[in-house]
Amino acid sequence: MNKPLRYLLQAFNFSMFMALVWYFSLYPAYHQLEEDQAMITFTVSHAGKHIRECVKFSQEELLKLPPNMRKPMDCPRERSPISMELKLDDEVIYSKVAPPHGLYSDQGIDIYQNIRVPAGKHRLTAWLNDDVKVEGPIYKLSQDVTLKPEQHLVIEFKPAISGFDVH
Amino acid sequence: MSFINPVKRFYLALETWFNLSFGNTWNPLYNLGTLTFFFFWVVFVSGLYLFIFFDTSLSGAYASVEYMTHDQWYVAGIMRSLHRYASDAAVITILLHMFREFALDRYRGFRWFSWVTGVPTLWFVITLGITGYWLVWDDLALYIAVQSSQLMDALPLMPASMSRNFLESQINDRFFTLMGFLHLLGQPVILFFALWIHVKRLSDVSIVPPRGLAVGSFIALLALSLIVPAVSHEPADITKTPAVLNLDWFYLNVYPLMDYWTKGQVWILTLGVTGFLMIMPWLPKKKTGQAAVVHLDECNGCEQCAMDCPFDAITVQKRTDGARWANEVVVNEDLCAACGICAGSCHSSNPFRHSQQELVTGIDMPQSPVNDIRNNVESAIAELKGENKIIVFGCDNAIEFSGLKSSNIAVVSFFCVGMIPPTMIEYALKKGADGVFVTGCRTGDCYFRHGNKWFDERYAANRQPILRKRADRARINIFRAAETDCKKLRRELDKFQQSLVDLNQKNIEESSEVGHE
Ligand code: HEM
Ligand code: SF4
Ligand code: SF4
Numbered sequence: 269m270n271k272p273l274r275y276l277l278q279a280f281n282f283s284m285f286m287a288l289v290w291y292f293s294l295y296p297a298y299h300q301l302e303e304d305q306a307m308i309t310f311t312v313s314h315a316g317k318h319i320r321e322c323v324k325f326s327q328e329e330l331l332k333l334p335p336n337m338r339k340p341m342d343c344p345r346e347r348s349p350i351s352m353e354l355k356l357d358d359e360v361i362y363s364k365v366a367p368p369h370g371l372y373s374d375q376g377i378d379i380y381q382n383i384r385v386p387a388g389k390h391r392l393t394a395w396l397n398d399d400v401k402v403e404g405p406i407y408k409l410s411q412d413v414t415l416k417p418e419q420h421l422v423i424e425f426k427p428a429i430s431g432f433d434v435h
Numbered sequence: 436m437s438f439i440n441p442v443k444r445f446y447l448a449l450e451t452w453f454n455l456s457f458g459n460t461w462n463p464l465y466n467l468g469t470l471t472f473f474f475f476w477v478v479f480v481s482g483l484y485l486f487i488f489f490d491t492s493l494s495g496a497y498a499s500v501e502y503m504t505h506d507q508w509y510v511a512g513i514m515r516s517l518h519r520y521a522s523d524a525a526v527i528t529i530l531l532h533m534f535r536e537f538a539l540d541r542y543r544g545f546r547w548f549s550w551v552t553g554v555p556t557l558w559f560v561i562t563l564g565i566t567g568y569w570l571v572w573d574d575l576a577l578y579i580a581v582q583s584s585q586l587m588d589a590l591p592l593m594p595a596s597m598s599r600n601f602l603e604s605q606i607n608d609r610f611f612t613l614m615g616f617l618h619l620l621g622q623p624v625i626l627f628f629a630l631w632i633h634v635k636r637l638s639d640v641s642i643v644p645p646r647g648l649a650v651g652s653f654i655a656l657l658a659l660s661l662i663v664p665a666v667s668h669e670p671a672d673i674t675k676t677p678a679v680l681n682l683d684w685f686y687l688n689v690y691p692l693m694d695y696w697t698k699g700q701v702w703i704l705t706l707g708v709t710g711f712l713m714i715m716p717w718l719p720k721k722k723t724g725q726a727a728v729v730h731l732d733e734c735n736g737c738e739q740c741a742m743d744c745p746f747d748a749i750t751v752q753k754r755t756d757g758a759r760w761a762n763e764v765v766v767n768e769d770l771c772a773a774c775g776i777c778a779g780s781c782h783s784s785n786p787f788r789h790s791q792q793e794l795v796t797g798i799d800m801p802q803s804p805v806n807d808i809r810n811n812v813e814s815a816i817a818e819l820k821g822e823n824k825i826i827v828f829g830c831d832n833a834i835e836f837s838g839l840k841s842s843n844i845a846v847v848s849f850f851c852v853g854m855i856p857p858t859m860i861e862y863a864l865k866k867g868a869d870g871v872f873v874t875g876c877r878t879g880d881c882y883f884r885h886g887n888k889w890f891d892e893r894y895a896a897n898r899q900p901i902l903r904k905r906a907d908r909a910r911i912n913i914f915r916a917a918e919t920d921c922k923k924l925r926r927e928l929d930k931f932q933q934s935l936v937d938l939n940q941k942n943i944e945e946s947s948e949v950g951h952e
Contacts, residue, residue, distance in 0.1 A: 277456030281463075282655040289523045290663055294681040298691050300578070307676035313596050378596040380585060420676040422602050 301384055306415035308354075308383045310362050310394075312425040315376030316348035317399040345374040348400040354423065355393045356385055387417040394432055396425055407431050439918050446538035447919045450877070459879035461647045467532035468634075469644040473652060474528065476643075477521035479623070481514040486619060489570070493611040496572040497670045504666055516660030519683075522564055524656065526685040529560065541882070543721035545746065545772040552633045554712045559626040564686030566618035572611070575680050577601065577671035582690045589698030601673065636770060638747040639885060724773030724850070725801040727766045731755075733783040734797035736762035739899050740777035743853070745884035746770050749777060749798075764798065774883035775800045775854030779890075782900045784856040786812070805856065808847065812859065815845035816866045823935045825928075826868040828855050830875040832882035834916045834924055844928075851875070853886025857893045857902035864910055870935045872928060874914045887915065909938055 301307060322343040330338050347368040354362040361383050369375040391412050395405030407425070409432035415421060426433045439447075453462045463470055488511055490499035503511030533553065536542045542550040565583065569576050584597035600610055634640040643649065668680065682691070692701050727748075741749040741764050748770035754763050766777075777798045778784050784796040786809040794806040816826060821843035829836040830852045840846050845868075849855055852875035860871050873890070881887045892898035894913070902911075912931040916924055 274456060274458070278651060281453070281456055282651055285524070285527070286520075286655045286659040288527060289520050290659055292684040293519065293523045293665075294683070298680045298682045299678060300680055301676055301678040303678055305678070309602070311599060311602065313599060378588060378599075380588065380596065380598040418675055418678055420674055422673075424599075424602060 301418060304387050304417050305384050306387045306417060306419040306421065308356075308361070308385055308415075309420065309422045310354050310379070310381045310383060311422065312350065312352065312366075312377065312379040312396065314350060314398060314425055314427050316350045316368055317401070318344050319346045319348055319400055320344055345372045347374055347376070348398055350377055350396065350398045352379075352396040352425075353394065354383075356390050361385065385415065387415045387419070389414045392423070392434070394423060396432075409434070442538045443540075444919060446535060447917045450880075450917065451919075454877070454879075457648070459877065461645050462879050463528075463648060464531070464535060465879040466644045466648055467528050467535060469641050470648065470652065471525050471528045471532060472630075472642040473644050473649050474521040474525035475626075477517055477653070477656065478525070481518040481521070482619075484514045485511065485518060491612065491615040491619075493572060493608045496570060496611070497667065500571050500573075500667055504664065508664065512664055513657070513660050516663075516665040517656055518567075519665040520656050520659050522567070523683065523685045524652070525560065526564075529557065533557075537715075539882075540721070543716045544723045545770075547716035548636050549633060550716050551713055552629070552635075554709060556626065556629045556633055557712075558709070559622060559629055561686055563618065563622040563626060564683070566614050566622060568683065568686065569611075569614045570618055571667050572671050574668040574671060574675070574677045575682070576668075577673070578677075578680055579687065579690065582693055585693065586698050586701065589702060636747060637884065638745055723771075726768040726771035726773060727775070727777050727798050728801055729764055729766060729798050730795050731758070731763055731797075733795050734760075734763055734781075736760040736764065737782065737899075738762065738764070739782070740764060740780045740798050743776050743780040743885070743889055745774065745776060745886070746772045748772070766798070772883060773800065773802070773850065774886065775803065775850035776883060776886050776889060778805055779851075779854040779856050779886075779893075780900070781856070785858040785900075786856070786862040787858060800850065800854070803850065805859075808849075808859065809862070811847050812863050813866055815847060816863065816868050819843055819845055819868075822939065823870070823932050824868050825870045825872055825932065825935070826863045827872045827874065827928075828852070828860070828863075829873075830854075830882070830886070833876040834874055834918055834920055836874050836924065839924075839928060851881070851883045851886035852890045853881075853883060853888075855890065857900055857906070860902060860911060861906045864906065868910075869939065870910045870912065870931060872912045872914060872931055874916065874924065876915065877917050878915045880917075910935065 322341045324340060325333075325338075325342050329342070349365050349367045351365040352363065353360060362381055364379070366377040366379060367373065369377060389412065392409065393411075394409040396407045397405055399406060407430065409423070411434055413421065413434070422433075422435050424433045424435070425431075450462065450464050453464050457463065459465070485503065488499055488503050488507070490496055500515070503515055505512070536546070536550065565579060569579055569583075581598055581601050584600065587597050644652075668677065669675075682688075689701055689705060692704070696704075736751070736754065738751050741751050748767050749764050750767065751762050751764055754760055756763070778796060778800050781797040781799075784794075784799075784805045786794060786805070788794060794809055796805045799805055812826065816824065819826075819842070823843055825844045827836055827839055827844060827846040829846060829848050831848050831850055837846055837848070852873055855873065860873075863871050875887045875890065876882055878887065878891075889898060891913075893900060894902050894911075896902065896904075912927070912934075914924065914927050
């Protein structure tokens with residue numbers, strides 16, 4: 269094959285190669301949200317209450333324990349599952365009963381959930397229960413929000429403030 | 436024609452196209468490993484330049500990248516684009532490299548090591564790209580950071596949640612510094628080390644492509660960098676979720692999956708694919724022939740076989756048998772690919788030696804010793820009839836050639852054309868063959884890496900053992916082809932046959948002219 273033709277073919281091949289590089293380095297574009305949607309992140313990092321109160325060991329129970337394990341109170345390690353729900357207007361957009369982590373169910377939970385919602389004015393309501401000994405919601409949230417398109421709203425359960433923080 | 440699987444057929448068609456446009460020595464498909472290295476060089480050098488201007492703090496990173504992209508577009512901006520596009524190009528060449536080894540069934544048997552050590556490099560490359568995009572600290576980086584953290588959180592390793600780091604407006608600065616460290620130092624060092632292991636079992640590995648290919652690739656990258664410079668998204672903002680992101684699919688392809696699957700499923704997929712790739716060489720496994728054996732009595736320690744072995748399986752050591760030579764060679768059976776190239780390298784594999792007794796050579800293949808080959812050549816030629824007696828020396832791993840056998844054409848098979856001792860060609864001509872037709876893998880490619888290159892160099896008298904001048908080159912035809920080139924093989928053989936007819940005719944005329952004088 270003659271040289272100019274060969275160089276032409278090479279130029280063609282290199283162009284195709286670079287077209288591939290360029291295209292897939294940007295496209296197809298990823299649509300994280302529709303144009304009129306906003307994102308809510310609902311996140312909970314929390315350890316539930318112990319499943320029951322500590323009780324004093326009785327004398328007989330204490331005697332049954334090996335000497336090095338004897339202690340005055342019998343405290344459970346196991347923690348409560350955490351149940352929660354998040355509503356946007358009248359629609360439940362997230363709900364979960366999260367069992368405690370850990371081999372002995374003695375650890376907290378970590379939830380990080382992204383939820384796509386329509387932009388606009390909404391009423392946000394949420395509740396959370398971290399104690400099996402109590403029926404129904406323990407912590408509650410009720411707030412009006414106006415979400416702009418592409419807004420990212422974080423609803424974070426904060427044990428420190430005993431409730432939900434919206435930011 | 437024997438059955439050729441469609442994957443291989445497709446690959447070979449692609450190869451043919453590139454041979455047409457680039458010629459065999461520049462064919463990118465024969466240089467995928469070296470091309471990948473070349474792109475890494477471009478990434479490395481451009482990265483060094485970017486590092487000068489890059490601010491490794493969370494608050495300053497974005498602005499410093501913007502400065503490079505816009506204010507100093509003429510150097511730093513171009514460097515940035517080169518850095519990005521060369522990284523992307525490398526993913527393409529790596530995937531093609533894998534595809535090629537797979538399509539040509541060069542991933543099993545003795546090649547398991549190269550394949551298995553290649554798989555982790557894929558992880559190292561992809562994660563290196565991910566931390567690279569992280570460092571820009573734009574909207575895309577934030578997306579990557581959050582998604583990656585969610586993936587990490589799904590693993591049972593992490594005591595505390597990583598994702599939540601990015602929720603505070605005081606985003607964890609130390610985390611960013613860690614990414615900087617990984618991308619700028621940790622990951623490149625790991626990748627380099629992994630690549631060193633990857634090619635460790637091979638000898639004469641080139642890490643620079645042929646000049647033309649390097650120049651062409653560089654010009655192409657530069658052109659792309661000038662036409663579509665790499666730019667950032669908006670600066671990272673935790674209160675915003677951009678609707679549209681321009682993901683780099685070469686590196687960031689798993690993240691969108693998380694919209695459909697749980698993190699656990701994403702992990703199962705990625706780890707599952709990795710695990711599957713890792714065990715592929717044994718699905719099913721491929722047998723490697725018996726390793727080469729050294730016969731010290733016939734070895735003078737010239738080291739030629741050690742230089743020629745493509746798989747680094749031969750080592751030279753001090754003589755152990757008290758012979759007067761300084762050195763001897765030993766074969767490491769675990770590394771030996773049974774290609775037979777060493778037998779072709781050894782000057783003792785000369786069929787003119789010990790004509791009345793068994794031919795023992797310095798290094799030989801137990802499944803096809805040089806002595807057997809000599810016998811085969813002799814008896815095959817003896818059976819030939821007619822005017823134009825041709826003997827075909829064919830490599831088992833290229834085109835199927837046993838069908839060429841006819842009353843005037845004999846075939847003798849070798850593991851590789853590199854296994855043919857040049858003296859065997861002379862010998863065949865001497866024993867009555869009018870021509871020797873050698874068929875092997877396409878030029879630039881070789882099932883055993885270097886066999887046909889060594890053959891060519893011996894033929895051109897540039898490599899020991901040389902094909903001597905007295906071997907009439909007009910009676911030797913070197914044919915190079917892949918499995919799909921059957922028609923070409925037939926045509927070339929017919930042409931060779933015709934040229935031998937003409938040659939014989941000419942010789943007769945010349946000798947009769949001499950008779951008249
Ligand atoms: C990450 C970048 C990679 C680079 C830069 C690279 C580079 C190379 C180079 C230079 C060779 C030697 C080729 C030769 O001289 O014959 C090679 C061989 C090989 N590579 Fe890779 N490689 C990479 C990734 C991979 C991956 C991901 C796989 C497969 C999973 C792979 C599979 C192989 C195999 C099977 C061989 C053996 C070839 C032979 O024995 O002839 N490589 N690679
Ligand atoms: S047969 Fe091939 S791989 Fe084995 S020692 Fe000889 S040259 Fe090396
Ligand atoms: S080529 Fe032959 S003589 Fe030379 S070192 Fe190898 S086996 Fe020995």
